[in-house]
Amino acid sequence: MVTTERLIDAVWGDDPPSSARAQIQICVSRLRRALADLCLPDVISTVAPGYLMLVEQDQLDVHVSERLTAFSRQAASAGRQAEAAEAMRAALALWHGEPLTGIDSELVKPARIHLSERRLSMIEERVAYELGLGRERELVEELLTLTGEHPLRERLWAQLMTALCLLGRRSEALEAYRRAREVLVMELGLEPGEELRRLQKSILNGQSEPVEPVASEPAYAEEAPPAPQCLPPSVSDFLDHAQLVDQLSGELGHCSADQLRDLRVVAISGMGGIGKTALALQVAHNLAAEFPDGQLFADLDGTGAHPLAPRQVLERFLRALGVAATAMPASLSECADTFRGLVAGRKILILLDDAADEAQVLPLFPGTASCAVLVTSRGRLAGLPGVRQAYLSLLTTAQSVSMLTAMIGDERARAEPAQMP
Template sequence: MESATETPAVSPAGSATETLEEPSTGSAAGTLRLSLLGPVDAHRGGTPVKLGGPKPRTVLAALLLARGRVVSDTRLTALLWGDHPPATCPAQLHTYASRVRHLLGPGVAVERRRPGYLIRLPEQGVRIDLLEFQERAARGAEALTAGDPVTAAGELRRALAVWRGVALGGVCDPLADAERDRLEEERLVTLERRIDADLELGRHTALIPELIALIAADPLREGLRGQLMTALYRAGRQADALAAYRAARATLAAELGLEPSAELRRLQQALLTGHPSLLPRTARRTAGGTDGSTRAQTGGYARTQAGGSVRTAAQTGTSAQAGTKAPPTPKLVPPTARPTPHPSPPPGPPRAATDPLRPAELLPAPADFTGRDQEVIRLGTALTGGRPRRPGQAVHVVTGMPGIGKTAVALQAAHRVKRSYPDGQIHLDLRGSGPDPLDPADALGELLRLVGVPAHRVPAALDDRARAWRTRTADSRLLLVLDDAADERRVRPLLPVTDGCAVLITSRSGLYALEGVSRTVLAPLPPRDARTLFGRLAGPSRTDSEPAAAAAVVDACAGLPLALRIAGAKIAARPHWPLSRYADRLTDPGRTLAELVVADLSLRDRLTEAYGRLGPAARRALRFQSALGPHPVDPGMAAGPLGLGAEEADELLADLAAAHWAEVVRRPGGHAYRLHPLVRLFAHGMLAAEEGTVPSVLPVRASWERTRTDDTA
């Protein structure tokens, strides 16, 4: 039995068997075609451009994916060499950028723009397959929303035909790991929309084998499961449609420990009741419904009728075609077991008419991540709802001093739980520690584009963008990692309001003014984990052969992961150096910070960035505290040299502790503040640079003693 009329069949390649428009080859003389959706390559005038090996292809792909924005040296280095860049990487980067510019020929500019590179392409004569795909996919999605499935199916089919294989073929692994999942997600979303269009056109029977094959390849994708259920129902196979739901539920439970989404459960209820929303729009109009009385469910695989008691053609015995008699409904279950028809739609909040993109934007987790087991476990439990939570409670801040490993911990936790957030995972760098933090309006614009809002439809005003973001993420299961947040003002507008979403924020500030937030404060690594991390980075043979020197290096790094990473990379890049030579240099207080530099990693630079964000009084307090040596400083000791009262000094030092420049040490009857050894070395250097002299500990202590004597006189 067919509950809707069939139109042309669908081929396994992902499109109805109609004449496909071959993507333009761009064979006009001089046309430059750049390809990312398959092997990364270039053709000019139909002739292949010899790009060379993976590294120049990686540079080209990274610059094209940035869409005219600067790609930093840090990012390019990580994409080319991962965590083990060579000492000559800046020179090699310049070589690869120059090679790309030379190979692509006239009109293409690869510019050096601090802190990295960007690519500029002429407005005419260049075609990029990714942009062609995205433009066609956007037109198809808009046509589908507008109720024009014929146009939608054609545009979406042509968009999918642009793909030539697995995206980003031939690039270095870090770039593939960072971007390939996102691009594949865009392809799958477009494929699901194309299937939606074919369902609207009544091609349900031909879609069934295609959907079965797609689900076998991606069994956790609920959108495809729902589309299969809809296609089976429309083909008169209600029992098979319900069996498909049971199979989906069993797979999700076994693999993720999750129940199906609310959308899939609503679709099952519609199947049980034979709800008219299961028919294509044309059939619903014939059966008495109107397009204006329906709303689409996520993925297009169920459409809920807002009207009252309209019954399906299968229930009334009337075909979807103008009043013709349909064959009787097969008795799929005994009549006594049939559920009572439900006159109203299954409950659930409204969703947008088109499925948003499901971004997969997480950066790779560090392969050599060491320690922090309890912190990661606690974060994972919080992110996956280990206890009931109300809206607004799924926000977690990972905080600590510069170089403590906040981003690494956040990414480690995010990757562990990402399958619990099937609507997408987003990583957004807020640039809070730099001189130009990302504006909230710009951040919202980027977030809206990542979930599928076309750029021309992103509102201009901050408040409008925030409302659009909250609406777009309503009833979603989305994981958002906001990296390097400067302050609360730049974070608040970015927070979803639904309890289905979770937000991980990294910040040097604890963001204590955010409401309903839990925090993880990272301390330096304990000695055992610090030794393990350094050994992994420097090489076990180096550390095992000189254990005393290795211990000295680890002690000098004082448990700071960034310092350990720099030291390990420096040793790995100098296999001819005895480890003791580097240990001697690193343990010289006058050289320590100068030795903690490798490639684009510099502890001094990281501390200088953060120091610049402190106010003048806080900077002065930090400088003078460094002059008091490694011992904890109580507020009374600091008050005299700072020219403040004890309470004012305590307030200032407490601000430094809240920003993780100092650690609070509790004492009987009071408290004191202690600097991390590497922070103290940095602040002592700033004291010499900004005060013009370095007071020794004794004069400062003498000043404190005089102040106390004056106060008691």
């Protein structure tokens, strides 16, 4: 759910017109009509105090692009360069023009920069795969255009120099280096980086193939990411909530292909010490067999003095999924993209314990409905998309007796009945 106030901030920033709310309503109405024309009449719902968009797994190009990118990287890691290039081309074909144009608020600008950076990185990876396949002749014209549009991207210059040199056009490769150096010095006051300097030196030394054209370092070494098993042990003396355990297990567990449309999220809330973590662990262990691609766990320490930052959690998850420290993404958004790419289409259960609020949790969500998320928090996390709420209330007398008996044993409980609740 996105509030109307947040939409106003996204469109106008700190200086909205007095008619902002009415204009947002008009825009949403137009969006609904446009989607209805595409046979998608019920995508946007009004949910106080704002709006909610309900989309199926393959209705957002960005999610499809993430899955194709993840497949491309897996193929490249396994040495299947042609498949990697084809998948990355398919992922890039889903991009149409610059994203989020016409809006320049501080809320939207970071997302636009992030999406543009993601697309450029995908292009560089695809070019690297195709250089490895000997397609330098087809790439030269494209790389000339790309370096003109993005003159500060040193990797694009390096790829252009490599393609030209592989075609025997060494003088043009050296001219490309001169242009790259000129723009870097003029715009940034920096000399070219090591890769460009090494390329220039090898060309000057007369090497016909100055560099082995390889793709980006794969995020993981295996043909497929590992299946992490990160759940702590279940609590054996947990109070008897068998009915609730069965209910939550059913909501998160096995679904047919037709039912895998929305991400499955269950949020367990209740006062401190009531047993939320124990309940969540029991549910998670019950479901482990239904998520054979792995189970991830993080104690978010939301009620502590220093709650865990989403990026810290994502880095832990990425390491568990086989990402090398040297390949760790630089920003939160890049970590989230890599994480969603690695879990795309896989059956993974994610348990997030002791969440502070929705903002701490949302970056940790996968982008695929094959995964499921279990969250515990003292407060209700009503802003999470598709969340099913489970509130853990105070123990009944019968539950208290059952829990105490499990802890101290039947013999002692029978021997000291006066001390029981």
